[in-house]
Amino acid sequence: MKNRFAFQPRYFLFWLVFFVVTKATFLLYHAAKVSALPAGSVARIFGYGLRLDASATAYLCILPFLAFAVGSALPERFFPHRLLGFYSAVVGVIVGAFTVADLELYRAWGFRLDATPLQYINSPGEMAASAGSAPLLLLTGILAALLGLGWWLYRKIVGPIPALPPYFGRGRAVLAGVLYLALLVVPLRGGVQQIPINQSDVYFSTVPFANHAALNVPWNVGTALLLTDGGPNPYQFMPDSVAARTVRQLYAPATARPDTTRLLRTTRPNVLFIILESFTGKFVASTGGEAGVTPNLDSVARTGVLFNNIYAAGDRSQKGLVALLSGYPSQPTTSIIKYPRKTELLPHLCRSLEQAGYRSHYYYGGELAFANMKSYLVAGGYDQFTERADFPRSQQNSKWGAHDHVLFDRILGDLKSQPAPFFVTAFTLSSHEPFEIPIPRKFKGTDETALFRNSVYYTDWALGRFLRMARRQPWWDNTLVVLVADHGHTLPGNDPNESPNKFRIPLVLTGGALRPEVRGRVISQVGSQTDIAATLLRQLGLPASAYTWSHDLLQPLRQPFAFYCFSDGFGLVTRGGTVSYDNVPRRIITQDSTVTREQLRQGQAYEQASYGEFLAK
Template sequence: MKSRFRFLVTYLLGWTGWLALNRILFLWYQPQTSQLDSSTLLGVFAHGLRMDLSTAGYLTVLPALLITLLPNGPHRQLATTLHLLTFVELVLVTLIGVADLEVFRTWGFHLDITPLHYLKSPREAAASVASSPIFLLITVFLAQLLVGGYAFRRLIQWNVRRFQPVRKWIAIPALLIATVALIIPIRGGTQLAPMNVSAVYFSPTAFANYAAVTPQWNFIHSFLERNKFGSNPYTFFPKGQAKRALQTLYHPDTSHQSLLNTPRPNVIFIIWESFTAKSVAALNGRPGVTPEFEKLTREGLLFNQIYASGDRSEKGLIALLSGFPAQATASIMTLPSKSAKLPTLGQAMKKAGYQTAFYYGGETEFANIKSYLYHNQFDRIIAKSDFERKDWNSKWGAHDHIVYNRILSDLGKTKQPFFTTFFTLSSHEPFEVPMPTVFPGDDEESLFLNAMYYADRSLGEFITQARKQPWWSNTLIIITADHGHRLPVLASDKMRDFHIPMLWLGGALKTQPHRIDHIGSQTDLAATLLQQLRLDASAFRWSRDLLNSNNQPFAYFAFNNGFGVVQPNRHFVYDNISRRLIASEGAVHQQDIELGQAYEEESYQDFLDK
């Protein structure tokens, strides 16, 4: 009997040690590790141990049940079954761990079920990770399987060969009790609250807390919670208080400021993939990356304090076309039953008599984009299959300049007024562009900068040709981003990753070129545009007119389980798990934090209510 109990203990500790080794691998892989001192690194392992034990408890349940139900099973058969079961668990644990290495490096959060939404479009999902060091990751994966398989095989053989015959009527109840007792490490102890992510948070340094989280536990928890949208996890205030707090952000426009020389201009809306302010010198970004856009900023209206609502393309499209804010732990576009209840610019423009079209060089099935585009009621949706294969890059779809040329050709035959939206893709991973290298180097940042330069050049060529078209004098062109990007690396401030450009230009503008310093969000585009067209924007409840001087300067952005708020002379980033600030600048007051919490609470509740 003792030998079987010893097996359960050593098996549990074996997985715990293996997960601790995985944490070493995680720290080795992430560049932020260099920011941690030795005492903080020790804290990562000390606090992460509880979650490692919890994960190991889950992994021990099935082997424990096996030896409980077969207490006197033949040693060879029992060992073989345990080897097979353990190897399957090892494959899953290793797969999650290795995938998490790159997910965290790229997105800044641990692997959860978010990437599973993209598996419906495997080729596009592959393109998203094409810039990752695939060979290195595969090598790490195989090496872990080899070492782990050998170690666990020795552990199982050493224990099973020491099993002695036992009386079933004693052994089965005793081993069953031992199996049930695994609930203690699984829930993290005997305390009232079960294991959760906040249980391992210990440091004011956000990365140290993230490093203490066991990625396998995080994934399992995310999977088990995947369908739990029944209650709002971001309830900070008594009922009704959050809604009242947000009323301070919305005020009627008593003096409408018109920027246009015609009431019904054509509108060309360019949504530039990963277009970050860090790539624009005029916005204190890196010089030389977007020279064509730099020229255009001197010809139109540059909104220089705009922030992306979320950190993924599908969240950015929702924010821009529906004025709906991103959610920290959900994406409404991946839930068509909810996104179908959103107002859309496509619908509003079509109702106003516009000819509408959406252009995208990739496949619109990715992340449920297609269903959302149909909800927009676009007259035409032009996507990857509408372009010749020779004009595709190897992973994603048609190059930007190809799509721009198609737009120019189509608009010459389109009845005015038209509303044409183009979602670019050449500046998306894997950053393959059809031009000579401008920023030499094979590292990810150089490839990104090169792709941005190509996207910028394609835009410049399009604008040059557009000026020659008869519709130019009656056209407003809006250029902005779907979201920001962690590249180029200029600072560690998360706010800068969400800072994006927005530029209005074209023959329909009557105002002189200048900058608009009002702080705002992607979500504010819908109301701002509709107000300029004198169309009803009341359905876009989260969108605010950026030209309404009565509105308080304010921008909210959401990332995985956190949010940020930008206001004049101050901003902060808030972590939902630890419920505290993880970054701030300027004089941030409690009322600022509460305003951000109110925004998160109320916007998530709106998401639940759809």
């Protein structure tokens, strides 16, 4: 018979074992990545991860241990047996759900589950659509297996709580329960060291996947939820004055004389700003990607102005939106779009153009509430919005909303009566998971890469169809069209989360407003999404001083660069190569042989200064 006072240690052991099981599940699900790890990594994943597992276990034990201690002071009939069982069942379901969600999210996003999905909590349909290509049947089976195994482990390790021995007084029982409760402090903080445990304590490898696998998902989620946007700045690499000076030097122009290149033949053209969902440069031949996937965009690039060395600022749509329309950098573990009080302080292309007499309209085939986009766009000052609810269901796919060609048809119809000059922004969606398209597939295959390739081909088809009809409209001759991606993608090739290939995107200018002599021009200078705002405003002869993180791509820098963020890390691209850095263990992930130590310091300064400004807003 199990001893009454072994309940608390047994309960602790149960959760610790269960977390080890979830870690094994993660490794099995990502077996292909595990097979590429250096020898001995798997054992070290479990060994290093055990400290975070124990910390998460201790947090889950606080309430049961407290209830046990209080219940020991009460008559046996009032002891909270059912409450402890109910609590364990509910927490088990939550932990199991977190574990299973993390399996697929890690494959798609490249980082373990944290508070990021909460950015989509007000649009669960779109959040579910993001997982549309996930093997739901398999994941459901894994969840059922985890819950079944958890129930079996609970019965074997914990079991029913024996009654208090008649010779053992309630006072002594309470004291024993409180003692076990107090002992939780040690695993809670990960040991007796001065600084409590954090993620960096389980990072042991130069391979990011090995470090990620050692993390405990519930601990990771809980820590992310406790983080605030009020500081202090976690990216403090140097004195703030040094970081600010280093960033100013990054933006130093190559010559004292400004570039007077004029791309436009009119000072107040209409601006049609088209944001292409997930249009990675790896699928665009004009930026060095696969041939034949985006023939229309490539054709436009040959007759317009192509920027073929541009990098996205972040890896999610909401980050790309802010980078494109406000020229503002991304944040490593959050997005400023989550904080309306902060985004209201950002400059915005729509407001800048409104002051010059432009009327505006924002088009999106999905729901604008997704990822808090609408609050940002409303603050930006758009006159009108068209979104999913404005399209009949017959014109929508099953997940996201209106197909891209339907969106473009609506824009064509509306522009017949749109007052000029106009600033129209359109955001496509068909090339987002689950990659559903309304035309026959061009490329063979049913794997995720093939589905993604076909969805990009469809959006390009819809774009080409739209541009051919637009050229026949009376507004075309006085219109500048900006074609750019919101972010890149790990596919094709399953690039690591930090890879610059994942962030490289196309940027093409076209339209009747371009001067004939600049058509066919290719600009290969390294640049960022954040630079588009200043480039556009300078071409329109409008002030861009409010866009302090944006640089005119036609005004060469002394050292052209692009800074990008991924989950708690950054990359900096220059002519000298790329360096990527992991903020958790504070070490370089990858570095080209030609990259200097100074480039790493520049990236650190940029991250510190930009995040410091984010905190201060």
